[in-house]
Amino acid sequence: MSERHTIAILLENEAGALSRVAGLFSARAYNIESLSVAPTEDPTVSRLTLVTSGSPEIIEQITKQLNKLVDVIRLVDLNEGRSIERELMLIKVRAAGGEQREEIKRLIDIFGGRVVDVTESTYTVELIGDGDKLNAFIETVSPKRILEVVRSGVLGILRGTKAMRA
């Protein structure tokens, strides 16, 4: 049984640290669905959110192998508690002519998105949500109208008072 897990990692913000994480996944043939990384409020620490999938045994190995990396400071499998996941998508869609522009605008409103750039023939839309919501938006817009999609990958954080700190 393959399960999807979101793993949050605090990593030393050092050259090559990210390649150790990525290299681990390719070397041991683990799946990696998305990976997002940026420095935290402490510039020596990066926060990485990684989405992977595998059997419970594989997920256990993934967390153990990640913990073994000397640059990994702390790791939490967000599936083990209640957590919030968000992803940002920027999507450029064709919107030419009054009727088409109106229809797209309504759709953006329904999904709670924002138009962040406008031309005579396109809208660039910002949409935040979990992966399902972003997928639903893409599916709803006709494929012919989609010009470009860029997604941030999932970000995750635990609910409640618990905080993950270096």
Add this chain to the structure above:
Amino acid sequence: MSENLRGAEILCRALADEGVEYVFGYPGGAVLHIYDEVFKQDGFKHVLVRHEQGATHAADGYARATGKPGVVLVTSGPGATNCVTGIATAYMDSIPMVVFTGQVSTALIGNDAFQEVDCIGITRPCVKHNFLVERVEDLAVTIKKAFYVASSGRPGPVVVDIPKDVTANVTEYHYPESVDMRSYKPTTKGHPGQIKKALQLIENARKPMIYSGGGVILDGASEQLTEFGRLLGYPITNTLMGLGAFPGTDPQFVGMLGMHGTYEANMAMHHCDVLVAIGARFDDRVTGDLGKFCPDAKIVHIDIDPSSISKNVPVDVPIVGSVGNVLTELNRLLRADDFKAVDRADDPWWQQINEWRRLDCLKYDTDSEFIKPQGVIESMYRVTNGDAFVTSDVGQHQMWAAQYYKFDKPRRWINSGGLGTMGFGLPAAMGVQFAHPDSTVACVTGEASLVMCIQELSTCLQYDLPIKMISLNNRYMGMVRQWQEFFYESRYSHSYMDALPDFVKLAESFGHVGMRIEKPGDVDDALAEAFAMKDRLVLMDFVTDQRENVYPMIAAGKGQHEMHLAGDDRELA
């Protein structure tokens, strides 16, 4: 009082302050500043090898024989890439090693400069950790971290890549006493609750089995293991990497287990009800088919590396901690419980094991007209009183050495178990001989492995290393030939060693003693003569039976109880 020093000098001072005895290396452009300082200092001795791979294996052998990290110094580019096999060899067997590689100057990195390679990228998958030192101010603390990471927790090789300008730049030298790394805190003490649970299983076992590996030797825990075994009276098997952790001549020792393990060890594994795995990692060469592995056993697993636990085989009671600490605690509890060791004479489980033992699975034809490789090892065992340091290369000779030389002490049996690196034996023996200059060091090899690092015979002459090379020459890559015989209808595709050199002349041309032994009746005397030459390297070329195979054997995909024995007609495939 601190002083301002150049990076090259900082490196040399730091190595001396770290207590490094030997550095195995080879100079080149990117490390010329360092070698200039090596010339001027006397804090450590530098050993000039003839190929960088030899440097890594020598440092590795030194580490295996002493428990201290081996140290390597090489140049950038090909110097670094030549080290990769040796680094991977150490990584697979968790050997502490620190490898210093030169790098082109920071301004040139990424420019495809002369002798530039991405050493950090190339070595990343086969090191415990690696560092690129970008500023001379970071050099001393990085060296300290490298030694700390390499030798703590589950040990392993660490690479420190030093650009040439960093070795020229100047900063204040201070070598830290210790380092604290927030991202690296190995667990050493076992969880008391888990230890209690394990104890309960262990004390109540009816058909127990102790399976211990290289982790016991790495942690220096042979004494604790031996006491643990004696307190219980249970049968003990060792992995290829664990030989010598429990005395090989002890009646409780049932031999090595796994693909070429003894019948009694593998049968006891298969039928046991409680398996105590200690510093072993359930390698595929040990388990055979995982679906058939220890079907009736509750498994206790003690290991310092959490990722080793339940990786291949699900475990009932995992204990994360150093095996030495955990065994000390288990021994204390066993004594507190006043546990009575099993009496081998009237214990049904021991009676069963002794019945398996009576099969005498390691017997071989002792009346052959050819020299039997097993006989050479047995003779060598007698001649050296079982007290030699024995390194080996990889293949049939390695298995025979493991089966027929009884190791009573840890760190005596030195071989490449995980990676299986041909060419390991000779340079590893150099490292062992440097570590123990007055001890007998033998290298069991074959004519195929031997030539893979043959250039190191020069190093042996330069440093007067009186190693005894026991080459079991069957004119084949024996283990390849054995598999081709069993599984490829005897099509010996490219496993035949044609155009071999005259090994006697070869040894002589390197300034050593060469001997060729062709008759079974000459084996004992030749070995006695060679080992009596205390100050010479002797290369002994034993012309052995070409058709001899290693038995017992568990074929791929078979269970531990499905061994193929010598003279057995059953189908293997």
